[in-house]
Amino acid sequence: MLRFATARLARAGLTIAMVVTFAFVVLRLSGDPAQIIMGADAPPEAIDAFRTAWGLDEPVWVQYLSYFSAILQGDLGRSMRDGRDAIVLVTERIPATLALTLPALLIKIGLGIPAGIFAALHRNSLADRIVMVVAVAGFTVPSFVLGLLLVLVFAVQLGWLPSGGQESWRHAILPVITLGLGGAAVLARFTRSAMLEVLGQPYIRTASAKGVPWRSVVTGHALPNAAIPTVTIIGFMVGSLIAGAVVVESVFSWPGVGRLLVVAVSNRDLAVVQCILLLVAVTMVCANLIVDLLYGLLDPRLRSGTRKAG
């Protein structure tokens, strides 16, 4: 077990390091932060002074190394915009994002999984086709299109709900629905195909041949097996709790981590962007670790170390 855990942790660390490096390279290649932050008509001396102050005059690899070693010491840098600690800037936005993504996750699971199971159990029926058409629509329509559509109908036409901002819980309804529906569609399709795969397995026939009522065959024999692939997708969704709302937050002008990321990228505010990416990578990796542990819990074949004992 220890070997397994160490290997997993090493892999997680490597993933995070690669994300950080990637962010650094892309941001450096795409424009000069000094130019962008100081403005196009800033005097060259001011720009030079800004560069010296933030270490931008050093060779790129020196910047990279000093940045990397700072991260290892827990220092995520300061925003080039207002000089505050990047980590503080980011963490104060997290609650707003979670206010959208957590309810959306509940919708994804609460709607997507039952819809997928229902469709699988009524394969090729009208209900199955409707669920699948909705599901395909749900994940082929980009979230900004869906979001704008919802705004058009419920905010502009009907005037029931506000179109953007964060003043009350009613402002959260449309973004939560936008996020939730897309994810529910993905989950419904996955659950359906996982269920269909499992329902075709010989052990399902064995359970029926034993005299197990169909309802118990589904709940007791099919679902525990279908849960195994489905957990992967849910893990991915949990991993994107922090950063999964970039587009939706922008559409609904919701002041969460996603909006901060968009602003920071357009400003080349390196420390903030990298801090967010680091956070995203860490949550993703944590979610993956949890998925792996859940696998072991759900699938005894992965859990035990012995095979074919006498």
Added chain:
Amino acid sequence: MRPDAPLLDAKDLVRRYDMRRGFLGRAVEVRAVDGVSLRIERGRTLGLVGESGCGKSTTGRLVLGMETPDQGSVSFEGQPLPSPGSAAWRAQRARMQMVYQDPLGALDRRLSIGTQVAEPLEIHRIGDRAARVQDLLRAVGLRPDQAERYPHELSGGQRQRAVLARALATEPALLVCDEPISALDVSIQAQVMNLLVDLQERFGMGILFISHDLRAVRQVSHRVAVMYLGRIVEEGEPDAILQDPAHPYARTLVSAIPHPGRRVDRIILQGDPPNPADRPSGCAFHPRCPVATALCARETPALKRRGDGRLVACHLAHRDEALPRKAA
């Protein structure tokens, strides 16, 4: 090529794998093949019998040079096998062909049968392909017009015929058939066995026929080797082994042959086939053997020639050549 040398001569082949026990376990060395020697003459068939995991398929891959043995040597027509990937190896591939259990898996679904039979002709630059493909299809009992068909348009038996046609395209001197009939229906198995015997008479290739089915092995083979856990435990003429198996394991296999109208007292072995990763000491068969003695648990019996020419690896079969018939 030395004409007096046997077609294939494999000596003391050993193949080890590292097997991880379970998900997190430590790697254990498994000897899939543990000192196997065999010899195949031109125009003759050696049947290799054993249960799953006994190393018979690995042996087949070793003699074809598809895997390199950790110890031992294989020589083909008197020459050692060239190292895999070399030009000499590729040239020799044409002289040795493999036929697998699952014909659908061995064929490419997107190519017609004719194209697939012609493929080895192209690779090895053999001319007049169209006529040759027709001849090959006729030789295996397919109609020339079936060259246009795709694998899924043929029945299981026809597919195995197509696989054989492709294997024969380069006029191989050796054919290794790994469970070539076990995926087929009973009536089709008979067709393929007849075909193999016919083709051998016509083309004179040597065949290594790997199977778990002693009945099928007797039908097509000139000699039989019985394998248990990586070793040959008995080798001889098929009829001699079927009528009077010397090794207790061979005796069990023979008594396990279900045969209509012959209700014999069957030897029922206790326990499961052993795990190659957990090889018993001494004779690997001793924990399941009905006649094992203390010596069997200590010392591994060598494969030795008996008075009647049969090779047997059993302490008891050598001590007194007639074991009590039903010791079980």
Added chain:
Amino acid sequence: MAEAPLVALDGLTVAFDGQPALRGIDFAVAPGEAVGMVGESGCGKSVTWLAALGLLPARARIGGRVRIGGQDLLGAPAAVLEKVRGGRIAMIFQDPASSLNPVHRIGSQVTEALALHRGMGGAAARAEAKRLLDQVGIPDAARRLDAYPHELSGGQNQRVMIAIALAGRPELLVADEPTTALDVTIQAQILDLLASLRRETGMALVLISHDLGVVAEACERVAVMYAGRIVEEAPVTRLFDAAAHPYTQGLIGALPPIDGPRRPLAAIPGGVPEPWAMPPGCAFAPRCSQRLSACDIAAPPTARMDALHSAACLRAAPALRESVPA
């Protein structure tokens, strides 16, 4: 069969998407008897029993009649079927490794059947499950209750399947190719186990197999199936001594002998017809060496040689047998 049959199939038909898979099966199993069903893949031998127990997918169209005791099974309400499945008729399958649920322990898969059919629970069910595992010859049964299927060998998993089947004290066990996926020595163990269980419990056995040899050893009576029909039915010894249907003769001839001179096998030419290209008359006629022109006109009726032996072949009809050289 003088006794009232335990299970009777009358004119059982099955079609998938309009393609017939079973074309009228009349068959009966007497209490306690061992009967084999033999045929090649696709002949309908497994479909017959899956259809009888209502285990086919919903797209299968099933006709005819299936009775156990006097109770009709086709179209019976789910509650009735669930009592019969595993209770009066148990079934085991070809691939034991995938026939057991990989995420449940062996013990709970056995006790589930005990709860359903014998109302047992808790410690009593567990003790009975251990007894059943002992009965089917699983060493160290108490510990094995907590094992998962992947921790057991194929042969042991098949024993577990048999223990589950025994849990409901069935009157009939349908074993669908129970040894095909197993090694030769393990096959012998399982056949031996089935025979001794039958002696102990008195249950009837239907053994479905492609292997005439296996059926011959384990059964008293055999039905040979071809392309969705039973083409011959006879006691085992009779079948091997005097097979009446050319297909049965062909199957026997295709078995490699274990002694005597080696000759080419009497292989049946050609292959099984596809369901969408059934010949109009006898389905075997295109492969048959003894075919008559009448064979292509209509499917031959079942001719009865005597009380126990029947064959669906024009040449088997007593009137014809005199006039036509064999």
